Amino acid sequence: SQQGEEDPQALSIQEGENATMNCSYKTSINNLQWYRQNSGRGLVHLILIRSNEREKHSGRLRVTLDTSKKSSSLLITASRAADTASYFCATVNQAGTALIFGKGTTLSVSS
Amino acid sequence: EPEVTQTPSHQVTQMGQEVILRCVPISNHLYFYWYRQILGQKVEFLVSFYNNEISEKSEIFDDQFSVERPDGSNFTLKIRSTKLEDSAMYFCASSGQGTNNQPQHFGDGTRLSIL
Numbered sequence: 001s002q003q004g005e006e007d008p009q010a011l012s013i014q015e016g017e018n019a020t021m022n023c024s025y026k027t028s029i030n031n032l033q034w035y036r037q038n039s040g041r042g043l044v045h046l047i048l049i050r051s052n053e054r055e056k057h058s059g060r061l062r063v064t065l066d067t068s069k070k071s072s073s074l075l076i077t078a079s080r081a082a083d084t085a086s087y088f089c090a091t092v093n094q095a096g097t098a099l100i101f102g103k104g105t106t107l108s109v110s111s
Numbered sequence: 112e113p114e115v116t117q118t119p120s121h122q123v124t125q126m127g128q129e130v131i132l133r134c135v136p137i138s139n140h141l142y143f144y145w146y147r148q149i150l151g152q153k154v155e156f157l158v159s160f161y162n163n164e165i166s167e168k169s170e171i172f173d174d175q176f177s178v179e180r181p182d183g184s185n186f187t188l189k190i191r192s193t194k195l196e197d198s199a200m201y202f203c204a205s206s207g208q209g210t211n212n213q214p215q216h217f218g219d220g221t222r223l224s225i226l
Contacts, residue, residue: 030211031211033214035217040219041219041220042115042202042217042218042219042220043154043202043204043217044217045214045215045216045217048213048214088153088154092210092211093156093167095166095167096209096210096211097159097161097166097167097209097210098144098156098159098167098169098210099144099146099154099156099210099215100156101146101153101154101155101156102153103152103153104153
């Protein structure tokens with residue numbers, strides 16, 4: 001299986017703190033994507049990082065990718081209560097036709 | 112911003128009955144997908160659809176499942192004879208290009224409850 005797997009499964013922090021979530025995968029990839037899911041809602045795309053990129057930023061989000069270790073991390077800086085959600089990494093299957101999701105990290109940010 | 116819309120938001124069906132879940136992808140998107148998420152578990156790929164045919168399907172997508180794009184806007188998932196284990200959130204997604212190049216845009220899902 002080439003599924004990404006996130007670590008930790010759950011993370012609780014205070015507002016203003018940084019949150020780091022990690023993802024590991026097993027096979028070579030074209031790109032890796034991070035999604036957020038608020039409770040009872042669909043997945044929202046956050047960042048797509050290609051295999052030839054090492055780091056990407058979007059607002060308070062920073063994603064790194066280490067293809068030699070087959071791992072990625074998502075850093076949310078200065079977290080807010082509204083960041084409370086589940087975060088998933090996803091890799092693309094070999095045919096490029098589907099996303100393969102990990103089990104996700106549940107982030108709780110308390111004020 | 113354009114959205115993927117799914118109806119109904121919640122569907123309750125007796126075991127053995129047929130159910131059709133409906134999706135309206137983003138209008139200029141060409142690639143369409145269905146995923147499901149059993150409560151407390153990961154999101155699982157079911158099927159991808161491009162150019163009016165299935166481009167990939169998972170082992171979950173057996174003969175009880177079918178997809179259709181009946182017109183220029185709708186994309187449907189049909190489960191022919193539902194089982195208890197089909198109870199899950201079903202998400203539709205679309206993308207303008209293949210997944211190697213662009214992210215997918217998801218709807219808010221249909222919660223399917225099989226009694």
